[in-house]
Amino acid sequence: MGRLSIFCVLLLFCFACNVDGQHHLSENEKNSYMKLGNRISMEMQNELLSNVAKAIREGGVGYAVEFCHQHALPITDSMANLNKVYIQRLSDKNRNPDNVIQTNADIEAWERVKKEKVDFIIEEEKGKVVYYRPILLAMKTCMQCHGKVEEIKEEALQVIHEKYPEDKATGYELGDLRGMWKLTFADR
Numbered sequence: 001m002g003r004l005s006i007f008c009v010l011l012l013f014c015f016a017c018n019v020d021g022q023h024h025l026s027e028n029e030k031n032s033y034m035k036l037g038n039r040i041s042m043e044m045q046n047e048l049l050s051n052v053a054k055a056i057r058e059g060g061v062g063y064a065v066e067f068c069h070q071h072a073l074p075i076t077d078s079m080a081n082l083n084k085v086y087i088q089r090l091s092d093k094n095r096n097p098d099n100v101i102q103t104n105a106d107i108e109a110w111e112r113v114k115k116e117k118v119d120f121i122i123e124e125e126k127g128k129v130v131y132y133r134p135i136l137l138a139m140k141t142c143m144q145c146h147g148k149v150e151e152i153k154e155e156a157l158q159v160i161h162e163k164y165p166e167d168k169a170t171g172y173e174l175g176d177l178r179g180m181w182k183l184t185f186a187d188r
């Protein structure tokens, strides 16, 4: 093959990379998105947990359900604005109907989360970067509202039924996979 044709092949290859208008992530970029996703989801987790623990302390577990009902999504959104990222918590047994797993990409990601139980990033067709991370029921506190129905206090069950008539998020055991974080980063 002559020099020119090698040049042409290389050129073609470069065009091929870009026909879909996407800039694929370099290893460095992947690492920094992983780190960023990891950091933000940890911060979110801590923020939600300290809020729910405080609510339980101050008003009991029934009040804390009410508190989550009012504040879980706004807290998520305020952290999201701070970090310029769209944040969701999704589950196959969701409590809040907004947290359902329904898009093809999310269904695929959930299968992967269940199998691999680690965090990862994907590049969406439109070029957006999405970070997923498993959420485990790692603490006893969680069981007060997601454990077996017999374990959950009546005052909490009442509020759960009232606020979430379609609730699917009970019956878990300590350590179970509960759902996943989904962080969609703003356009690059």
Ligand code: HEC
Binding pocket: 049, 052, 056, 061, 064, 065, 066, 068, 069, 070, 072, 073, 089, 090, 091, 093, 094, 095, 096, 097, 099, 135, 136, 137, 138, 139, 141, 142, 143, 144, 145, 146, 169, 178, 179, 180
């Ligand atoms: C005081 C009760 C309470 C406790 C304790 C609690 N949760 Fe929840 N959880 C809720 C409520 C209420 C929602 C729905 C929030 C909303 O409306 O967005 C929820 C939603 C979630 C969701 C989002 C998916 C869905 O089902 O809508 C995940 C994931 C989750 N909880 C995990 C946990 C984990 C992990 C813990 C322990 C660290 C925990 N929860 C502790 C009440 C609780």
